[in-house]
Amino acid sequence: MTALAALMHRDIRIALRVGGGALIGVLFFLSVVVLMPFAVGPDLALLARLGPAILWLGALLASLLTLDRLFMADHEDGSLDLIVMSRTPLELACAAKALAHWIAAGLPLIVATPVLGLLLNLDALPTSAVALTLLAGTPALTFTGMIGAALAVTLRRGGLLLAVLVLPLSIPVLIFGVAASQAAITEPLSFGAPFSILCALSLVSLVVGPFAAAASLRHGLD
């Protein structure tokens, strides 16, 4: 347990230091959302209708932005060899790293959502609905993205490959995340059903992600 706590503590600390990934994601999220009103035009009703989808897209891309470094950085400096050799099961170490990444890069996005909701003419209720769905849905993005990050180490190609591998996997999360947010705004639709599916997607990825990533890392050792 100390080993996992130490690993999470280290990753969060690196992400929060200068040059770490935590701020980059939020800044990217901010730039995407700020640019949207300029592209869509001054139609307030349209903005409010598109708002949840824009916030979700921005959060999705921002959470993928720093994910490719999740294992690559450890691979490059040799830490990954020692993590693989250690007495901590690799699956748990992968889960700890993904959790640390979500805390450092995912949570700030959720905190920034109410501020960005203002820019998109969203009221308090829709904004909090989006924030709630992001809280339930972004762990799924991180934990499925982790599989892509592990494959990127194996194949020695970072960056774009990760996006190509991971974006198809994140489509269900996007569909149900936006559906749940829209349901909270437009009355007759039910919020519960898509939100439950979103939570289920997160729970499944919490289980599958670490095993798939660890298998990929073990298989791809060189």
Next chain:
Amino acid sequence: MRLLGREVGCVRGGREVFSGLDFEAASGEALAVVGPNGSGKTSLLRLIAGLLAPVGGTIGLEGGDAELTLPEQCHYLGHRDALKTALSVSENLCFWRDFLGGTKFDPAEILARVGLDHAADSPASFLSAGQRRRLSIARLLAVQRPLWLLDEPTNALDSAGQSLFTALMIDHLARGGLIVAATHIPLGVAAKEFAKELRLGDAS
């Protein structure tokens, strides 16, 4: 305790690096792996560390902890230093101590043993190549492991650092540890009778 390798073979990228290799080392012995570039010294260390899969043969540690696998009883000091430049020197050391399950200790004491106590709070990004190596060596002292796998351990070390590291190796061997080291220059312990040599990549 005895490290035994029998009929070990290694294939990298479709090319056979070595095959049918036998080696052994007992407690208190250092095995120096020598040979020209590309003869498979690093590959052999990574095979023992479980980071590569052998194509044949077995590698085992007799008399080790039955609960643990061979890699879990090894320290691996590779070409790359496994340091995070965003963290300070003592933060790096404390992370590996906690992650690898070392006993609680004062990091300043270990850093003093490798001659880095003056730099404990500076970021690891400011260390020179030799100082980075010293910090990696501090990891071997912070956590007890019976088998040390060393890949060119004295690279970038100055002569004071080399004699310091030799003393640490002799100390480790005296306490019943094992060392397998890939090296071009003679290990400092080579003069002692407990040093063995494994030659790879001979044309003969």
